[in-house]
Amino acid sequence: MFYRKSRLQYHARPDQPDPVYARKLQEVLGGQWGEISVMMTYLFQGWNCRGPQKYRDMIMDIGTEEIGHVEMLATMIARLLESSPVDAQEKAASNPAVGSIMGGARIEDILASGMNPQHAIVSGSGAMPADSVGYPWTSRYTVASGNLLADFRFNVTAESQGRLQVTRLYNLTDDPGVKDMLSFLIARDTMHQNQWLAAIKELEEDGLEMTPCPSNFPQDLEKSNVAYKYMKFAQGDASLDGGWAKGAAADGKGRIKPVESPDGVGDDDLGLAEPMLYGTPKMPMKKLAAE
Amino acid sequence: MFYRKSRLQYHARPDQPDPVYARKLQEVLGGQWGEISVMMTYLFQGWNCRGPQKYRDMIMDIGTEEIGHVEMLATMIARLLESSPVDAQEKAASNPAVGSIMGGARIEDILASGMNPQHAIVSGSGAMPADSVGYPWTSRYTVASGNLLADFRFNVTAESQGRLQVTRLYNLTDDPGVKDMLSFLIARDTMHQNQWLAAIKELEEDGLEMTPCPSNFPQDLEKSNVAYKYMKFAQGDASLDGGWAKGAAADGKGRIKPVESPDGVGDDDLGLAEPMLYGTPKMPMKKLAAE
Amino acid sequence: MFYRKSRLQYHARPDQPDPVYARKLQEVLGGQWGEISVMMTYLFQGWNCRGPQKYRDMIMDIGTEEIGHVEMLATMIARLLESSPVDAQEKAASNPAVGSIMGGARIEDILASGMNPQHAIVSGSGAMPADSVGYPWTSRYTVASGNLLADFRFNVTAESQGRLQVTRLYNLTDDPGVKDMLSFLIARDTMHQNQWLAAIKELEEDGLEMTPCPSNFPQDLEKSNVAYKYMKFAQGDASLDGGWAKGAAADGKGRIKPVESPDGVGDDDLGLAEPMLYGTPKMPMKKLAAE
């Protein structure tokens, strides 16, 4: 069950409106690695968690925090899209791309430069659950497999890709208010990377999961002669210079060896076509329909 | 540039047709964590790579291998969907779910149980680039950000989720031929998890990337007072028992401390609505249209 | 900012597992009119609201409640997918479709009937943010236009379609625990239909919006001679018997009259094709490429 306080976790107020930047900022709200993705991923991982309570509660903590991050970004985007107070207006007047939306006279000029037209036509100056090209958020961005190691690895990824995108966006604006909020989100992503790395370590220490994941599958059932072989399919030898091509494996269970010219062993021909499905057969055949 | 040899990397021949299992196996061909996803992810990471050559070549090696895995699964699925040779036919005759497709008399009975109808109507007994519920593969399953640490973390995830799904599918069949092929894929996923973990270690040793990722963003620009704080938003104290809530951070750059009752600091109200977009205002206003 | 309590708003415990019904129940979790849709719709309407505070707070109240409904359904689905306690197990043993998942021996039989295979392969017995055919939830199911009348009308619809689907699902099970939870959701949908109808009435009384929506567009700018005309394009006269074809309009601003044989007035031909885009022209033309 959830409750809400009418405060934002951190300030989300730009110094002046910037509808073009609002479009870009949508990426970390509704994009593949945006806040909606981590919010929904963590909530579903928590709701589906059958592991120890401390993991479940930790997942729900961060899931609940992320709802608040979605809120901060939605608020920031709505403000980037709205008319500014008078003194900001004068400052903006010298910037034709921003100023025009306030006068109301040539609002179309804004759209013509890099604004998302749906910010005017569809949401009426509000944020949208979509990314920077207007593609809607989809739940296929989320992961909740029931296996915590597989999922926490996803979570480290999400916090890395997310922090990467926010730092790029930090460099794409010089609005102090926007930069202030982004520096908050970047810091939280630093924490969350550390948080998931700690959780992975703890999973291993608790004896619940380890590499190769899932660790509860009996490894003697896999085709052991290829489980620690680096296979080189591309030309050149540079790839053999890395730790991935030889030496002790990271899972501590084998030594990796390179295979420089891997070959195939399976045949690839198919059998006969089913006549009643009208696939093209190897030889002409008589016409056939079901009774 | 790519070349092809008319062999499969490993055998992909079921002992007998099983259209219902063919539907399930689609998940690891065309699903979120299926072979098409890793094939496309690695190829695009390689093509976009601006890092050292050994990384680029390694990425292309595995990307090229994955095309062959897509091929193996496509072949296996097509065979699971096709008529069997005569002796298999007799054996199958005792299984009404499988036998019926061969006689041609009551092909609809198969579809009525758990087969994907598109395997008959659309692909004519062929594999499809879709998952186990028939949802088409989408490129939003792929990641190639230009930052190798962020991407390699995704790759470890992909090999973990992928191996997890293949082991589950291993338990969902008792066909020796299918199990044989899956044990090959499981072994390769073991190798590939190790491969990406080794690559992450090497990235750090080479001084190219580290936690927090991206490491080239100056950390003094982030809001440092929240960068190592665990915030508890959900009820209960269990989550404070983990290594994520206190102690040295995994990045070696801070010590984590818990915040048991996090509060908000930002206000959340928006400004006035733009009259010409007809959003609902705080007060009734006069009707307005552009000149 | 959001907080969470480790309780569900209402009980969500089935009397026994039923993976086939779990698939169906996904519709009201992650379908077009499921709880994720209303949760996201209301949250974004609230975050984008520039109207009076009482509307904004009311929208956020219900948006926050809906996160809890998503939680209840996710929990119920996870439980429908899991092993039951011993006494339920014995009862279920007589039902081959349900019993098999517990023994673990022939888990594939379940999938072969009506279960969603992703509930085993992808989520490991957890709920997914998808609908009853496995189609992922997409943010295009949400609406937040900035105009409260347009949006509240959507909300009444959502609570109507949602309640309709839950009552249908109520009839598709005889599990007392499931029916108990559904009767709670049905009651909340009753409240929420009333809630949005009251809000629409209040919007009109507050003079903020009315029919035709948006009411702030000057109606004298519309083509008035067709603004209150019922046009009959299909054969037969039955459609002229309704209140929509004649009499006072619902907006109180006109009288509707029927047009029995509407005709067109605009021409539909296009101009010449742009030669450099290689569209097919009316006459053969010489070959052309940019310099």
Added chain:
Amino acid sequence: MFYRKSRLQYHARPDQPDPVYARKLQEVLGGQWGEISVMMTYLFQGWNCRGPQKYRDMIMDIGTEEIGHVEMLATMIARLLESSPVDAQEKAASNPAVGSIMGGARIEDILASGMNPQHAIVSGSGAMPADSVGYPWTSRYTVASGNLLADFRFNVTAESQGRLQVTRLYNLTDDPGVKDMLSFLIARDTMHQNQWLAAIKELEEDGLEMTPCPSNFPQDLEKSNVAYKYMKFAQGDASLDGGWAKGAAADGKGRIKPVESPDGVGDDDLGLAEPMLYGTPKMPMKKLAAE
């Protein structure tokens, strides 16, 4: 069965080409609330209608009219994308953004500003069944539930959101020809809002449906103690000031009362993980694979 007359329902001819506006206008052709959505929604509602004939015929009337609206918008967009006659050309010459497409010399300049590149590359100056960010139309925008009250409420919404978007687009252009056509569409949306409101009234008068929808579900089966309770989950008391929080309910069947501090009653823990699906368990367990 359908027939076509080579006329448009109304004029659809811009005074001059404007490829940037053509992109925006796509929203009301192929967007969530565009003409394709209402066309397909009404046609499917009509084809699936099992209610009285007058409703069915009325739905088909408007569904058939909407095909003609799709036609008008497609024609308008194609014309906005094409070369203009000579006198318009001269006028446009002073506008570099528009003029360039005609000379053919620097067609890329257009695309660089706000044009949809697919209008050149994909459709060759034709309209596309997509929205203003190029996202394709999807049938998930449509609704046909079999319950006419639930569906008519959707239809009122569609005509409200649609009219809202067209009025916004009306303000984003100053081309008299475009404004003329939009004023026709706005008027029809006025009519259609009235039409669906009249139909809802008639449904109730005919005794077929009423609030709460669906009205044929026995209301004594819902959890009556929460069916008329307004629950406040967000901070602040402003939301209690509305008609939704107290007083007679709109359905005439209850009186609404507020609940200021709603609490949960259900527990949220899950049972044990199924070992063969390799979800993370509460305690370490032995490795397991199917025989």
Added chain:
Amino acid sequence: MFYRKSRLQYHARPDQPDPVYARKLQEVLGGQWGEISVMMTYLFQGWNCRGPQKYRDMIMDIGTEEIGHVEMLATMIARLLESSPVDAQEKAASNPAVGSIMGGARIEDILASGMNPQHAIVSGSGAMPADSVGYPWTSRYTVASGNLLADFRFNVTAESQGRLQVTRLYNLTDDPGVKDMLSFLIARDTMHQNQWLAAIKELEEDGLEMTPCPSNFPQDLEKSNVAYKYMKFAQGDASLDGGWAKGAAADGKGRIKPVESPDGVGDDDLGLAEPMLYGTPKMPMKKLAAE
């Protein structure tokens, strides 16, 4: 502008309900090659056509006919989902899969076998604009490029894939009423294949388009030394035995020759990474943020 007659172009009445077959039949209503795809494709091709009038009118003829085909399939599916008259009921009683829906007692049994659950929960026994796995129709199935040869080739394909799917569905039922309607659709697909082949021939005779398409691009601008070379990238020589590997080209403008061992000529390395985007560079570099 469009009109409607309350008749179907042909009978669409099954002998008895069959909800499982209804799901399959959705493929040719709302699938990639279903009737909605050709309806929308032809209508948009017609609306965007700038070629001679006879082509435009022909495209609109068939586009209008296809609306009627969508109608026939929607009606058939709705009837396959509904209760049958009494005498059919008795006949169906011996078929447990079909009989159960009529008694109303155990409607869930139907869904558990191969029915689409949305046919009950979402559409209430109505057809949906989706395919046989429930995936919604998307406008990316349509094509209208402005080049009639490219588009007519698509149309021949659509009528071929469509006819292929309908003949497969013909073999998947033994209901005389369904087979009767399908035989009508198969015949129309025969006509329409001939129609588009004739139109292609006429385009060439009229001198408007020919191979290679688009024919108005000056062929001397293409890299002529590879324009008629068959390149063999896969192992084995079987592919050289076809008319595609040698001899006169179909366009009458060149002679094809095989290249048995094609080689590459371009280098594939990229330049330096942009520091402010935090891509991984070739060498460690100093930390950087925008001012």
Added chain:
Amino acid sequence: MFYRKSRLQYHARPDQPDPVYARKLQEVLGGQWGEISVMMTYLFQGWNCRGPQKYRDMIMDIGTEEIGHVEMLATMIARLLESSPVDAQEKAASNPAVGSIMGGARIEDILASGMNPQHAIVSGSGAMPADSVGYPWTSRYTVASGNLLADFRFNVTAESQGRLQVTRLYNLTDDPGVKDMLSFLIARDTMHQNQWLAAIKELEEDGLEMTPCPSNFPQDLEKSNVAYKYMKFAQGDASLDGGWAKGAAADGKGRIKPVESPDGVGDDDLGLAEPMLYGTPKMPMKKLAAE
């Protein structure tokens, strides 16, 4: 099984960076008719092929070549997005739209004009598997039906639409390096159109498939009285002037005749609504829920 050589099939190096053109070029990489579509289509057609070996090998040849085309375009796009060498830099300095990305000072100006923001935020100056509006590639762009005639017709279409788009893109740039690469791709599309046309001819000569496709369905089962009738649904007689309305059919099996006023024969009413699904009935009925 696949192998890779570290060369591109042809040069892919622009004379100077052009991020705006990079966005447009994405269309033929990841759009409906882009190289990923033909790569995946041909690979799946090959893997699913049960016809003669020469067809299977030919399909795999071209499928393998297309992986290399995806590679060329991905490389070109990455280079269009990257900093240029010094001398190009000076040249570009006079073009404010291009020059700004190199200095790093005002990178946002680029995005504001026509660049895809994801090229900076998401891919870090790399190509993406998406089209020119940023819509992700989806496998619903592919076709592999098992019937070679139906599929080869699709392939001719794909090479026509693809070549059309590349020639349009050729006209949208004046960069010699880009034009050089495009002229290579255009030439290969010329070859591939010829290749598939030759393959269609050979299929017919081999007696495997012919018009109407699929030719193995017994034509006497189709409704013969409408199999060669041109039906005119739209106004005007122009459409009767084409070869499609009269004369010998292209399949050589019938003579086409026009039907100037086609009429319907089927009735379109549905039966009674199922009470427990709460669809709106023809008459008021008593409330009903399952026991």
